Amino acid sequence: MSGNRSEFEQGLAEMLLEDKENVQRVLESASEESIASTIRMGVEQGRQQVRRRKSRLAVHMTASAVIVLVLLTACIRVSPAFAELVREIPGLTGVVELIKGDTTLTSAINHEFIQPVNKSVSKNGYTLTVDGVMADQQRIVIFYTADGQGVSEDMDITDYKVTDGYGEPLEALIGSSYYAIGHTELEKDDATSIHDMMDIMLGEGVPVPGVIRFSLKLGGEWHEVDIPVDHSRFEELREEITLNKEFEVGGQRFLIEKALVTPLQASVTIRREPDARIRANSFIKLALVDEKGRRWETKGGFGMLDDGTTTLTFQSNYFEKPEHLRLVADGLLLSLKDQKFVINTETGDTLETPDDRIRLTNVQSSSSAIELSIEATRLNELEQFYGYWLFDHKAVFHDASGTEYTLLDHDGTQSTSRGDADGSGFMYEAYYSIPNKPYKQPLTFELYQYPGYVEEPVNVVIK
Known part of the structure; x- marks a missing residue:
């Protein structure tokens, strides 16, 4: 038994040393400004594609966010109790990678707050294994491994379902962040196994089900695992x-x-x-x-x-x-209400805006819709980290004749954020769709949120 413990701890130490060396290479090849910029971009991109109110949130790690996790790698520590669990369920090794940077999950791991699951389902050469789950009255985290040819290429995961044991969807925000098992970028591209976690934040008052049904599409087939949740592990911990x-x-x-x-x-x-x-x-x-x-x-x-x-x-x-x-x-962060934003989608002009930093920058038409790109530029440090709802969800607007129309809803508001090209601050750009109609120009919208603060x-x- 002591030999096994020594072997695991040696493997963990080697992994941390390798990551430390990777950090050093990153730091040597990147300027302080570029690292700071990358971190800012990673944080902001994690806030993109947020759907309003009770919709679900799918957050996928972007390349620019990876550095944030790399810089925190050497800080991770695991308890002897968790080391024992890893020996019993090898898939839990991936948990160490996945929780980097999350102080809450690290603390929970070190207090043995994880329920081993180790349940698998296989179809057509692909396997989904749920390694473990953490759960309390507010949050559920599912750790799993996906195996099969080309899984790392398909892991911009959108084809997943999280329901209760009866197939009813959970009212929750759901995020995802994975890493491929491989040592070089080329190996990761060709990896046949990935570790991932589904991070589920339950809406207020939403009960934790006794069974969580997790489904993932691999190789074109749905793989489904029922995960029992032991409420006795957390029901008194509040x-x-x-x-x-x-x-x-x-x-x-x-x-x-x-x-x-x-x-x-x-x-x-x-x-x-x-x-x-x-x-x-x-x-x-x-x-x-x-x-x-x-x-x-x-x-x-x-x-x-x-x-x-x-x-x-x-x-x-x-x-x-x-x-x-x-x-x-x-x-x-605050803004005045009832502020008009008036544009001409035929000429691309911004005719009225409460803040000259907010302007229409691009118009693209298709047979069914007109896509609008609206920028807020020269944002300072305090303004830049918030994803503004420039237009409200399914907002009403009108043309010069007074006819009312409604914004189209294409899976929520999409946005990007980056530094201004001239170095004057930061830029936030949001994309909206309106029906392709013979409007009498100009079009008048109400700005729902825009930069401003005290x-x-x-x-x-x-x-």
Whole structure:
């Protein structure tokens, strides 16, 4: 037994050493500016393709985001208990790679908060194996391995389903991030096995099913595994704090209703008092901070901040057991309501805008739709990390005759973000589709959100 433990630990040490050497090569070949730019782009691209309210979110790791994980590789540590599990279920080796950079999952692993599954299904030379699952009242993480010829080429995974044991979809945000098993880029391209995880953030009040049905399409065939979830592992592990505390920032009033901390996620429910003039878009650098200055950053949330009540999610501090906790932010992103954006889609001109940084930049027509590209340029450091809903979901607009039309919905709003070409700041570009109709120009839209902010510290005691 001791020989096996030594062999595993030696393998883990070799893996970390290899990653450390890779980090050094990256740092030697890249400037400080390019690394910072890459990290910024990776963070922003992870926020693209967000679907509104109760829709699902599919987040796929992009090449520019990989460096963020590489730089954090050498920080990972696993407990002897988890090492024992790896020996029992070899597929769990991939968990070490997948949780890099996620302090919550790393902490959970080191507190043995994982349920081994080790269930497989094979069809036509392809195999789906669910290696393990983590679950609490707010978040479920499924770790799995896919094997088969060319799986790494097909792993821009969109063909998956996550339901309860009766086939009913879960009301949740779902993300994915994988790595191919291989040592060089060429080997990864030809890899026949990948490790992946499905990260599922449940909507508020959505119960964790006793069985989760995970389906993945490999080689054109659906592979389906039923995953039993042991509720006894987490049902008592929660800290709920009733607050009802008011605070104000930028003249906008908010009420923190409650906080919930579980092993895989912390959440804070906030209600905003209505304001007919100003739309609150997002807090700036929102985090939970304890008495030692440790920060747990926000990961997003459910609902739009200006809609009334929203649940904001954070990395969890459950296993750290802080004595005191505060909600902090550097300010608030906000914009005026009822602002017109007037364009001519025949000439490509922007005729009216509340901010001259926001303009129509491209118009492309097809038989059924007109595609619009709208840019917000010269964004500063505080404005750049938010994915603005320049137009509301399925917003109504009208032409010069007063006829009303509705934006088309092509799987949510698509957007990109990058540095301005002239180095003057950052650029955010959103893409929208409208019906291809014989409009009487110009067309008038209402800007739902656009860049603007107030710097004013937020510091509210949670406990």
